[in-house]
Amino acid sequence: MFAKNVGGLDRILRIVAGLVLLSLFFLYPDASWRYFTLIGVVPLLTGLMSSCPLYSIMGLSTCPVKRA
Structure with missing residues (x-):
């Protein structure tokens, strides 16, 4: 599986952003930009x-460093 590289605050922000974007898809069914909100699946899943x-x-990680 994938290595964990998303820390606590980053994870929470991704989940919230994903849920907000996906909720816009359902709240504004007639908007011309409606399908762009489906990109919210990406931060939601990564979170x-x-x-x-x-x-x-990119070799980045927001997880806390484990001390041995």
């Missing part, structure tokens, strides 16, 4: 999985 493929490619 729920605690893993971001783009972070992996």
Whole structure:
């Protein structure tokens, strides 16, 4: 599976942003920009999985460092 690279605050913000964007899809059914809100699936899934493929490619991580 994917390595966890999304930390606590980052994870919460991704989930909230994803839910907000997806809710706009249903709240404004006649809007011309309606289908752009489906991009909210991406932050929602990366937040729920605690893993971001783009972070992996760039070598970033917002997870706290584990001390040995």
